[in-house]
Amino acid sequence: xxxxxxxxxxxxxxxxxxxxxxxxxxxxxxxxxxxxxxxxxxxxxxxxxxxxxxxxxxxxxxxxxxxxxxxxxxxxxxxxxxxxxxxxxxxxxxxxxxxxxxxxxxxxxxxxxxxxxxxxxxxxxxxxxxxxxxxxxxxxxxxxxxxxxxxxxxxxxxxxxxxxxxxxxxxxxxxxxxxxxxxxxxxxxxxxxxxxxxxxxxxxxxxxxxxxxxxxxxxxxxxxxxxxxxxxxxxxxxxxxxxxxxxxxxxxxxxxxxxxxxxxxxxxxxxxxxxxxxxxxxxxxxxxxxxxxxxxxxxxxxxxxxxxxxxxxxxxxxxxxxxxxxxxxxxxxxxxxxxxxxxxxxxxxxxxxxxxxxxxxxxxxxxxxxxxxxxxxxxxxxxxxxxxxxxxxxxxxxxxxxxxxxxxxxxxxxxxxxx
Amino acid sequence: xxxxxxxxxxxxxxxxxxxxxxxxxxxxxxxxxxxxxxxxxxxxxxxxxxxxxxxxxxxxxxxxxxxxxxxxxxxxxxxxxxxxxxxxxxxxxxxxxxxxxxxxxxxxxxxxxxxxxxxxxxxxxxxxxxxxxxxxxxxxxxxxxxxxxxxxxxxxxxxxxxxxxxxxxxxxxxxxxxxxxxxxxxxxxxxxxxxxxxxxxxxxxxxxxxxxxxxxxxxxxxxxxxxxxxxxxxxxxxxxxxxxxxxxxxxxxxxxxxxxxxxxxxxxxxxxxxxxxxxxxxxxxxxxxxxxxxxxxxxxxxxxxxxxxxxxxxxxxxxxxxxx
Numbered sequence: 001x002x003x004x005x006x007x008x009x010x011x012x013x014x015x016x017x018x019x020x021x022x023x024x025x026x027x028x029x030x031x032x033x034x035x036x037x038x039x040x041x042x043x044x045x046x047x048x049x050x051x052x053x054x055x056x057x058x059x060x061x062x063x064x065x066x067x068x069x070x071x072x073x074x075x076x077x078x079x080x081x082x083x084x085x086x087x088x089x090x091x092x093x094x095x096x097x098x099x100x101x102x103x104x105x106x107x108x109x110x111x112x113x114x115x116x117x118x119x120x121x122x123x124x125x126x127x128x129x130x131x132x133x134x135x136x137x138x139x140x141x142x143x144x145x146x147x148x149x150x151x152x153x154x155x156x157x158x159x160x161x162x163x164x165x166x167x168x169x170x171x172x173x174x175x176x177x178x179x180x181x182x183x184x185x186x187x188x189x190x191x192x193x194x195x196x197x198x199x200x201x202x203x204x205x206x207x208x209x210x211x212x213x214x215x216x217x218x219x220x221x222x223x224x225x226x227x228x229x230x231x232x233x234x235x236x237x238x239x240x241x242x243x244x245x246x247x248x249x250x251x252x253x254x255x256x257x258x259x260x261x262x263x264x265x266x267x268x269x270x271x272x273x274x275x276x277x278x279x280x281x282x283x284x285x286x287x288x289x290x291x292x293x294x295x296x297x298x299x300x301x302x303x304x305x306x307x308x309x310x311x312x313x314x315x316x317x318x319x320x321x322x323x324x325x326x327x328x329x330x331x332x333x334x335x336x337x338x339x340x341x342x343x344x345x346x347x348x349x350x351x352x353x354x355x356x357x358x359x360x361x362x363x364x365x366x367x368x369x370x371x372x373x374x375x376x377x378x379x380x381x382x383x384x385x386x387x388x389x390x391x392x393x394x395x396x397x398x399x400x401x402x403x404x405x406x407x408x409x410x411x412x413x414x415x416x417x418x419x
Numbered sequence: 420x421x422x423x424x425x426x427x428x429x430x431x432x433x434x435x436x437x438x439x440x441x442x443x444x445x446x447x448x449x450x451x452x453x454x455x456x457x458x459x460x461x462x463x464x465x466x467x468x469x470x471x472x473x474x475x476x477x478x479x480x481x482x483x484x485x486x487x488x489x490x491x492x493x494x495x496x497x498x499x500x501x502x503x504x505x506x507x508x509x510x511x512x513x514x515x516x517x518x519x520x521x522x523x524x525x526x527x528x529x530x531x532x533x534x535x536x537x538x539x540x541x542x543x544x545x546x547x548x549x550x551x552x553x554x555x556x557x558x559x560x561x562x563x564x565x566x567x568x569x570x571x572x573x574x575x576x577x578x579x580x581x582x583x584x585x586x587x588x589x590x591x592x593x594x595x596x597x598x599x600x601x602x603x604x605x606x607x608x609x610x611x612x613x614x615x616x617x618x619x620x621x622x623x624x625x626x627x628x629x630x631x632x633x634x635x636x637x638x639x640x641x642x643x644x645x646x647x648x649x650x651x652x653x654x655x656x657x658x659x660x661x662x663x664x665x666x667x668x669x670x671x672x673x674x675x676x677x678x679x680x681x682x683x684x685x686x687x688x689x690x691x692x693x694x695x696x697x698x699x700x701x702x703x704x705x706x707x708x709x710x711x712x713x714x715x716x717x718x719x720x721x722x723x724x725x726x727x728x729x730x731x732x733x734x735x736x737x738x739x740x741x742x743x
Contacts, residue, residue, distance in 0.1 A: 105456060106542030106549075106720075108593070111600035114422055117571040133670055135701040162701060 004072045017041040054078040136163040147172030203296035214358035219394040222353040227386045227410040254314040259412040261305040267405040273359035288337030291324045298324040301337040350387040361396040365389035424597045428570035429459045432577035446473040447499030483509035490532040503538035504547035517586040518561030529584040537593035543720035551681035557658040564657035566590040568633035570601040575610030592630035615661035621650035624674040629654040639733035666698045673704040676736040683711040705743030710736040
């Protein structure tokens, strides 16, 4: 905006002055403090220095004219301003010269020339910004922008050829992502002290997801029982040597798996899963065995346990556990279980609350066998007791149902009834 | 052909319809002896007599109410409200009666009424003399709302409005009343109500305006000097608006700016944006931009330059939508 140099109020009761002569004319270049002209007030003739550097755009009062305090003497186009500023300024001045009279009909502009009636310019110009029409929601357009995907190059797979988020993401996959500096800052402390960060990946990550899915989905609760396995322990002691000769390590697990399988056949709801509105009762008995490895928890599966005898099951468990520990296990051996058994007895646990191997309906937790004083027919006897914890999905299995299953299981273990 | 500005085009249309149909009557404040505050009815009373060019008292509610009675009884009244800001006094007659006659009588009666009023600002007039209330009147079912932007459309649209069987509010852009001259046909022609005009075709952005803003937008396009290919649409009818033309254009360009003199909140641009969202969302490359006046009452003369959207504000809107 050009500078309007107004006649200043210099005090001393001076209200007006007379321009004696101008030392510059319109269009002249001036610098700050250069004298522009001489003004005579009733006190004296004084030189008037320019307040700005620039070009004299307009002299408002001619030499010999009288100027009052507050009136513009000269307009100066400052050095950084352009001719366009000058033009705009002058136009505005013209406009504001129209006196305001307060008429209700205001001021109507008069047409200067006749306009053609039909002014449609038919030749539509194609500019760089012109694009063929692309069908995409704003969300898709935004994603395309972020992934630097050109929507024009995509073929939409949505309704009416609409480009979907998937289309853009697929195309974005081949687009190089912005390279980062490669430096990742990880803090080794939190508010309360130093910490180590261990990234969750591999088996641990899979287990974490599986466990969370299970606990947030199934309504789980646990029944706990103790089975008297004194006779079973004697039986195992007897058979162990024979197995060892065949290179098989005989634990209690094959007996438990076999007994559980036989009970599952009688209690089908514990060998089941829930799919939507349907309970799926499985006619196969594949028993998952939880195995602790350095990499994390594995649950290899003894397939078709109902058709296998103790020895076959013992062999399977042995092999699967070794395969899992050496990471040589076949993926198919980790799938298809219908019921699972988790043994924490080997590490000294008695009772615990195992988490269901989702989507199965139950899991049997096996604890550590201990000699305990048991009252039998009025006498205290020392018996070998096996702690058992059955977690079941209460959406499928009721508490009493679970208890009946456990009572059958304990009876079989107690009586060494494996078929 | 005859050279005419918008006011003269109004007079031509009135004279033509008065001569064609003896049921057409003109009424309003000072329309007779005086010839109208903007001279729109100048000479008509001498030509058609005081029974057909009727001076009324200063009572807008009465003018519109009497007109409704005339219309229902077979006349075709063309009422003039001196300034659109005075039409608020007649709002009840328009909402409660004019728009409902057809429904209320199960189609036995219609209300072939035209209410003319100069509207808009930019002429340094007084309070209530600069209103842009088109959105208010677009919200009355049964009433059509028309705004021409040049002499040719004014004559053709006013003729259509007078012959329309239903009530039509005819807003005349006061600022360009005399600022545009065109060579227009003397003989009868019609510009259809409900049809927008593509003033200029373009590919980059759709610019929608009506009334005096069409001129402002055309100037903005000229000032842009081919930087973008702008499609300028003159809406011409606010209600029922020409969705087809707008949607086709936005689908083509993917960008849209709507400029109106009226204030922003619940302005008619909002309705157009809703239609664009409903029917052209998948083509949009940027949110539709509104260039409007701020949400305050129309200011006095000194401030109207800051209030009304001008060429630079329209260009800013176009730049905003183009750089999104």
